Amino acid sequence: MKDHSGQVVLITGAAGGIGAAVATALHRRGASLVLVDVVSSDLDGVAAALGNDRVAIAYADVTQREQLDAAVATALRTFGRLDVVLANAGISSGATASTIRSAEDGVFERVIGVNLLGVWNTVRAALPHVVESGGYILLTSSTYAYLNGLANAPYAASKAAVEQLGRALRTELAGTDATAGVLYPGWVSTPIADVAFGGDDIATALVARAFPTPLRRPISTDKLARAVVRGIERRAPRIQVPGRWIPFSLLRGIVNPISDAMLGRDADIIRLTTELDGRRK
Ligand SMILES: NC(=O)c1ccc[n+]([C@@H]2O[C@H](COP(=O)([O-])OP(=O)(O)OC[C@H]3O[C@@H](n4cnc5c(N)ncnc54)[C@H](O)[C@@H]3O)[C@@H](O)[C@H]2O)c1
Structure with missing residues (x-):
């Protein structure tokens, strides 16, 4: 276990x-x-579980840039520096799945607002201080950055865009002591994944x-979390967990056209997608 003493880490979506x-x-x-999260979350509970030692909390909505500025100011005021940022807060497209045709108005804007603009706001607020400390910014994307986003298009679009931000940021930081990386989780047992695991019968x-x-x-x-810690230690450009997704990411130029064509020809996929279209009010 490596020692991270002296490192100051800001995490958005830290109550989840x-x-x-x-x-x-x-x-x-x-x-x-x-630790950064929305006011309705239980950040106090997370801090208390950590013993309240070496922990500051900042209630902030990542869609609001000035609230991120305040969270970064909390880091500097409390610990005097900022070394690592995990721009991680995110939401799903909803508790029930929809197609682009059947999605409710406003879903796309809401998902892009948190998952993409939220990451942008976090990066922009933290960047000068991370450059100064020669630190590392990790942007939470998803395997949906490269998988077909069928029935989950707003979420997939947001995560593909986050990947682009992270790649560009790493290259743009090459002339500094700081760097950046992209986190690609596969499905992880958290509330966001519920929709595809029983929460919605068609999505499941x-x-x-x-x-x-x-x-x-x-x-x-x-x-x-163990993979993220290892990735932070080696300032990884990409962290893919579980590793079984790595071949799909590496071969996406070949795999994606084939899988898109297969999905578009599969009778069960077509039937289920048509059912989702029928959810349109
Ligand atoms: N769970 C998965 O299967 C999975 C897979 C790939 C990527 N991800 C991504 O991982 C990240 C974390 O998700 P999770 O699985 O821990 O879900 P989660 O719902 O347990 O946690 C998300 C956290 O983000 C917070 N949040 C939501 N909107 C916010 C806002 N506007 N401002 C500040 N905080 C806000 C929530 O309050 C919550 O604490 C997300 O970006 C998600 O898209 C999750």
Whole structure:
């Protein structure tokens, strides 16, 4: 276990599954934390579980830039520096799945607002300080950055865009001591994944039809957190967990056209997608 003492880490979405698990893993290794989440979340509870030592909390909505500025100011005021940022807060397209045709008005804007603009706001607020400390910014994307986003298009579009931000940021930081990376979780056992695992019967059937069992088995937040800690230690350009997704990412130029064509010809996928279209009010 490497020692992260002296490192100051800011995590958005820290009251939730992945953010809270990474916070716990880093805190155990000595890091000081600034935990960021919305007012309705239980950040106090997360901080209390960590013993309130080396922990500051900042209630902030990532869609509001000035609230991120305030969270970064909390980091500087409390710990005097900022070394690592995990831009992680995110939401799903909803508790029930929809197609682009049947999606309610406003869903796209809401998902892009949190998952993409929220990451942008976090990066922009933190960047001068991370450059100064020669630190690392990790942007939470998803395997949906490169998988077909059928029945989950707003979410997939947001995560593909986050990947682009992260890649560009890493290259743009090459002339500094700081760097950036992209986190690509597969399915992780948190509320966001519920929709595809029983929360919505059509989404569950679609995922079961489109992905073989080993690919769609959700992993624990602890496993994800261990991989994130290792990635932070080596300032990784990409962190893909579970690793079984790496070949799909590497071969996406070949795999994606084939899988898109197969999905578009599969009778069960077409039937389920048509049912989702029928949810249009
Ligand atoms: N769970 C998965 O299967 C999975 C897979 C790939 C990527 N991800 C991504 O991982 C990240 C964390 O998700 P999770 O699985 O831990 O879900 P989660 O719902 O457990 O946690 C998300 C956290 O983000 C917070 N949040 C939501 N909107 C916010 C806002 N506007 N401002 C500040 N905080 C806000 C929530 O309050 C919550 O604490 C998300 O970006 C998600 O898209 C999750």
